[in-house]
Amino acid sequence: MRIRLTKYSLFWSLLTLSVLPYGCNMEKNFEVDLPVMAPQLVAECYLEPGKPYRLTLTESTNYLAAPDIPLVKEATVVIFYQGRPDTLRYAPFYDKFSRKYYTHASITKMQGKPGDTYRLEITDKQGRKLTGTTTVLPVVPLDTVEYTYNDRKKAFLVAKFFDPGNTANYYFFSVQRDSVNNRAEIDYTADDQISNGRASAFGTGYDFEKDDTVFVSLYHLEKPYYEFFNSVEGARDANGNPFAQPATVISTVQGGYGVFTNLVYDQKMIILK
C-alpha cells in the first residue's frame, strides 16, 4: 500500500509540475554585433488628386541605432509632371489632419489624369540620387457597402465593386471608424487574379456595432506599390515570426528605399443602423 501511495503521489506531482513551467518567462536578451552600413536615402511620397505635393525624406540607419528620425537636410527634391519640374521646399512639419510628418512640400496640387506620369528625382550633397515614376490610374468605384449583424449585435461589412477586365488590377481596401485619418480597423491588399472582369467584394469580420460611422475605401494601386506594400509587410513579419523567411523590401524607387506613387480611391461613409 505504501508503494502504491508513493506511485500515485508521484503521478499527480508530475502532472502538476508539467503545467507549472508555462508560467516561466521564455524570453531573454541576446547580443549581436551588426555591421555598419552606408545610410541610403528613404523617400515616401503619395500623390493624391487635388492635394499638394508632400514628401518625407529620411535615410536608413543601423538597426540598433538610437531611434532618432534621420532627416536629410541638404537634398534637392524635384517632381516632374509633363516635363515641368517642381522643386519641393525643405520645411519639416507635422500635419495634424493627416497625422503624418513631412520634410518637403510644394504648393502645387496634383492635377494628373489617368494615364499621366509623374517623375521624382532626389539628389544630395553626398552624391546620392533617388528616382522614381508613377502613373495615374483610374478610380475603381465602390458599388455598395452592406452590413449584417450576428446574434451578439456585431456587424460585418461587405463592399462590392466591379473589377475592370482589361488590365491586371491591384487593390488596397480599408475601413476606418469615425474619421478617415484614424488608423484603419482593417486593411489589406489583393489582386484580381480570381476576380478579373467580374463583380467582386471585400469584407470584414464582425468588428462593428450599431451607430458606428465607418469610412470604407477602395484604392486602385499600381503594381510596384502593391509589391512594395506587401514586401514591407513581409519584412516586418520576418522580424518575430519563426515561420517567415527574411523578406527584402521591394521599393518603387531606384537608388534607395521607399515609395513614389499616386493614390486614387473611391470612398463611402456609412452609419450603421
Add this chain to the structure above:
Amino acid sequence: MTTGKFYHTTPIKKVVYFVYPVILVALWLGSSSLNMAFAQSKVTISGTVRAGDSGENLIGVAVQIPALQTGTSTNTYGFYSLSVTPGTYTVVYSYVGYQTLRREVAVTQNTKLNIELPASTQELGEVSIEAGSLEEKLKTSQMSVDQLTTREAKLLPALFGEVDILKTLQLKPGVQSGGEGSAGLYVRGGGPDQNLFLLDEATVYNASHLFGFFSIFNSDAVRSVDLYKGGFPAQFGGRLSSVVDVKLKEGNNKRFSASGGLGLIASRLTLEGPIKKNKGSFIISGRRTYVDVFTNLVNKVNEDDPAYNPIPGYYFYDLNAKVNYDLGQNDRLYLSGYLGDDLIGFRNSGFNFDFNWGNRAGTLRWNHIFNPKLFANTSFTASSYRYNITNSLEGFSFNLTSNIKDLSFKSDFDYVPGNAHTFKFGVQAVQHTFDVGRLKAGSEDNTIAFSSGSTFTGVEYGAYAADDYNPSPNFTLNYGLRFSGFTNGKSNFNGLEPRISARYALSENTSLKGSYTRMMQYIHLVASSGASLPTDIWYPSNKTVRPQRSQQVALGISHLAGKGKYLISNEVYYKRMQNQVDFRNGAQLFVNNNLDQEFLFGRGRSYGNEIYVEKKEGRTTGWVGYTLSWTYRQFAEINEGRWFPNRYDRRHDISVVAIHQFRPRLHLTGTWVYGTGNAFSVPVSRIILQGQTGNNESFVPIYTERNAYRQAAYHRLDLGMVYKLRPKRGESDLTFSVYNAYNRRNPYFVYFEQLKDDADKLTIGFRGRQVSLFPVIPSVTYNFKF
C-alpha cells in the same frame, strides 16, 4: 514540348550514363553465368523466419551455416535462401532479442525450413535493441542507414510523454531536427521536402501533426523504421536526401491482446489477434489527443460572458489497421491502411471556421515464393494528403483546399541463384493527381463568386536492377541501376540513377565502405517557410519547374570493438544538389493559378563527417553520435547570388543516448543533444515609413545577407524512467519523462524589439530578444498490455 532527355554534358556524366550500365550488365552476366554453372550441383535451404511469440516476420535475422562459413539474412518479408552442396548441416538462426536457434538438417534436395524464433526469456532481452546486430552492420555493404524499433524508442524520454519514432531518428548522426520540439527531418543537408516517407510502402506526404510537433507514426502500430541517408538501394527513388521506411506491426497470430496508454495529451489503444491461428492476424490501433475536451469545457463555462472569446478546439487522431493471411505455403496477403487528421474548429455567433488536414494511405501487398531462389513482393498502394479551410459568415462562404493523390503499382523480386549473389529487380509506376489552391468563395445569392485552382496529373515510373555480390568473405559489392521518369503528357523527364556500395574487410573486425548514389526528384514541395506547415503543397515537374537532382559520395570505416559489444563507425560524405527550389520574395503560394512564376531555382552542396559509436547488448545500451557538417545553397535571386548557409547548417551536432537496466523491472534512460545554433538572418539596418494613412509610422527592417548569423547553441538533457508494474493480469508500466531536465532556454527564434517609454509610449531604443519554447517538462504515461 520538352522531350525526354538525359542530363549528360560532361565526360563524367557520359561515364555515368553509358559506360556504367555496360559495366553493370557485363559484371552481372559474367558473374551470374559463372555462378549458375557452379550452382548446378547445389541445393537450396529456404524459408521464412517469424517471431515465436507473435508470428510476425522477422527482418534481418542472421542465418548461418558455420561449417561452411556461409550465411545470409532474411529480407524485409522474413524470407531467406541459402545454396549448399548436399550434406548434413547445422543452420544457426540468430536475432537480437530472441533465442538463437540451431537446426540440424540433412539436405539432399531443395529444402524448406520455416522457423519461429522464441523470444528471449531473459529480462535483458527486453532492452536489447533488435534492429540489426552490430556484426551484421559491420559485414553489410549497405552504409548510411539507421535502424530503429519502436521498443527502443519507447524506452527513451519523450516530449509530453508522446513517443515519436521520428524524433528518435533525430538523435542519429547526419539528421537534424526542424527546431525545438519538431518532428521534421533534415538529412545530410537536404530539405524537409527531400525525404521519402513510406508507411508499409505507401507514400506519406505530410508526416506531421500539430504544425510539425508530432509525427503521424503511432508508436503502438509501428514495428520498425529504416532511415537511409545515403547509399540508397536501387528499389528506392523519388526523393533526394533520405528514405524513411516505416513498417507497421502485423498483428499477433497466436493470441488476442490489447495494449494502450494514457498520456498527458493523448491516449492510445491497440487490439490485435489471430484471424485464424498461425494463418492470419489483424491489428487495429488508434490514438487521439484530448486537449479539445478541456477547451470545450472552458468555453462552455464562459459561454454567457459576452466579452469572452472562445478557444478554438483542436485535436488530432491516427488510425492504423492491418490484416495478413497465409494463402498457402508460398503466398501471403497483407492489407494495411492509415487514416489521420488534424482538426481545428471555431464557431462564434455567425462565424464558422474549420481547418482540417490529414493523410490517407492504403496498401494491398502480396508475397509470393516462386521457388526457393525467387521471391516476389507486389503491392498496390493508394495515398493522399489534403488540407481544407472553410470559413463562413452570414450569407458568405470561403473554401480553400489542396491535395495530392497517388495510385501506385510496384513489383519487387529477390532472386538468389547462389550464396554469392542476391539479385533485386522490379518496376514501379505512380499516378499522381495534384489539386493546387482550389478556392471557392462568394455569396449565397451568387452575386459574388470567386474560384481558382489547378489540377495536374503525372505518372512517375521506375525500373531497377541490383546485385548484392559477395565474391569473397572480405569483399561485398552492391551495384545497381535505377531508371526513373516522369511524364505529364506535355513534358517528359527521365534519368539514370546508378547506385553502388562496397565493403572491404581489412580484418575480421574492421571494414572499409564506400558508396555513390544519384537521385532524381520529380515532385516538389511548395512551402512558405522552413517549418512543416499543413498548407505546404506538392507540385509536379513541368517545362518550367525541372526535376531536382543529387549525387552523393560516402566513404566510411567500421570497427567492432570490445569483443563485439561496440560498433564504431566513421563516415565522410559529399552531396551536390541541382535544381533546388525556393520561392521569390513575396511569393503568393496559396491562391495562384501561375504558381510556376513563383519558383526560384538554385543549387546546393553539403558535406560532413559522422562518427557513431553504438552498443546494443548488455545492461547498458545506447549510442553516441557526432556530426561535423556544412550545408549551403545558391540562388541567383537570393543573397545577390552568393552561396549562403542553409538554415539548418549545423557545424557540430552531438547525441548521447543511454538506456540502463537498473533492476529487472526498472530502466533508466537519458539523452543529451548539442548542436551549433541555427543560421538566421538579421536586419542590419532599418527605415522608417508612415504608410499611406496617417498615425501609422513604423520601423521596417532591412535584411541583406541571408543566414549570416547564428543563434546560441542548442543543448538539452532528457531523462526517463520505465517502471514495470505487477498487475494481476497482463503487463503494465509507468513511463516518466523529463524533457529539458536542466531547463535550458534554447533559442526557438530571435527578433528585435522596440523599447518604449512607459509614459508616452515613444520608442527609446532597440534590443535583440531570444524566444524559447519548452522549459523543463515532466510527464508520465501509463502503458498496459493484456
